[in-house]
Amino acid sequence: MTNRRYDLDWLRIIAFGLLIFFHCGMFYVSWDWHVKSRFASDTIEPLMMLTSPWRLTLLFVIAGAATRFMADKMTLKSFIAIRMRRLWPPLLLAMFVIVPPQSYFEIVEALQSARGLGPDHATWLDNFYIKYVTASGNWCDADGCLITPTYNHMWFVAYLILYTLALVLILPLLRRIPAGASALIAGPLLIIVPWLYLTALRLTLFPMFGESHDFRTDWYLHPQYFGMFLFGFAIAKNQTFFDRCVNFRWIALAIALTCWLALIIYYDAYAAAIDPPQWLQLVMHAVRELDAWCAIIAAIGLAHHHLRGADGPLRQVLTQAIFPFYLIHQTIIVVAGHYLDAMQIPLAFEAPLLVAVTILGCWLFYDLGRRVPFLRVWIGLSPVLSTQPERG
Structure with missing residues (x-):
């Protein structure tokens, strides 16, 4: 017997998988990113916007739920030790080993010259890596300077560390929240209450702080992501919440898709640097957050309805593999994208x-890391391969 939540496993796998494909797409859209294809355009941007409003928020809900299951199984001291041991090594590995190639190729493409920084030069260590580690590169262009060392895509893990430590401080309070609080998400309030919270943040904090993924200044995203992390922690064992998501899944999906179409029409109408009316901007901020929350409700409801009993070898492998995939994927995309673009092959083959x-x-990164005991902890796996059945 097991009490493991297979639907949450699958949601985590799917959300991280979408993130990997999203970052592949970032190579081909007009939005700012580390490297760019010569084919970059706005062609696939509507498709990218299908997941961009909600994917990361969903991951924090799932992370909060996973934290609840973990925290309820052990002492507070053990919980902190295990959580930090699973998060800190991958973050450090990313900052000092995995992410530097991303910064290197970003510098090369932004400055249009390697300027003696490339790995083909004997002085690569001094000219790039030492400067990267010591924050002394002074790599700047018209858009600003690259600050190093950096965590780039691993900001998600850095935020999880912060939110876990913050959670510990309020854990006794969270566990004393009366069961009657579930009335806040009863019936249509399941959609309305979280949507109002997300919309309030979007209308008040987003204009002031934007989205930086710099933990020191991200005062719009911290209330959003930490709030969703706490929400996931609170509802992890609330079966009523998941039943309501199942009941609302098709309505929520229809609302999300309608909002997505409205956003596409809106951005297309004002793509030519024409400022939309202020009232319309406010309305579309609300539409974006309705899209985000309804997509999350639909995803949770569909997963709980169809995948809560979906165990098997594929789930077991992907549950372990998806975090190492996330750890390495962006560096592979950046490096491979840079060299594929230089090869001048047709888009139909390149993408x-x-x-x-x-x-x-x-897969090779995960497969190597899981087989070498010393490497397992550095890619977010348990120190030794477990032979025990999964328990939550």
Whole structure:
């Protein structure tokens, strides 16, 4: 017997998988990113916007739920020790080993010259890596300077560390929240209350702080992501919440898709640097957050309805593999994308090849890391391969 939540496992796998494909897409859209394809355009941007409003918020809800299951099984001291041991090594590995190639190729493409920094030069260590580690590169262009060392895509893990430590301080309070608080998400309030919270943040804090993924200044995203992390912690064992998500899944999906279409029409109408009326901007902020929350409700409801009993070898493997995939994927995309673009091959071959190289590289990274005991903790796995059945 097991009490493991397979639906949450699958949601985590799917959300991280979408993130990997999203970052492959970032190579081909007009939005700012580390490296860019010569084919970059706005063609696939509507498709990218299908998941961008809600994917990361969903991951923090799942992370909060997973934290609840973990915290309820052990003492507070053991919980903190295990959580930090699983998060800190991958973050440090990313900052000082995995992310530097991303920064290097960002510098090369932004400055249009390696300027003696490349790995083909004998002085690469002094000219790039030492400067990267000591924050002394002074790599700047018209848009600003690259601050190093950096965690880039691993900001998610850095935020999880912060939110876990903050959670510990309020854990006794959270466990004393009366069961009657579930009335806040009863019936249509399941959609309305969280939507109002997200919309209030979007209308008040987003104009002032934007989204930086710098933990020191991210005062719009911290209330959003930490709030969703706490929400996930609170509802992890609330079966009524999951039943309501199942009941609302098709309504929520229809609302999310309608909002997505409205956002596409809105951005297309004002793509030519024409400022929309202030009232319309406020309305579309609210529409974006309705899209985000309804998509999350639909995802949770569909997963709980169809995947809560979906165990098997594939789930077991992917549950372990998806975090190492996340750890390495962006560096593979950046490096492979840079060299594939230089090869001048047609887009019809380049894009599938980039995706294939990314998936293969992720698997090789995971497969090597899981087989070497010393490396397991550095890629977010348990120190030794467990032979015990999963328990939550």
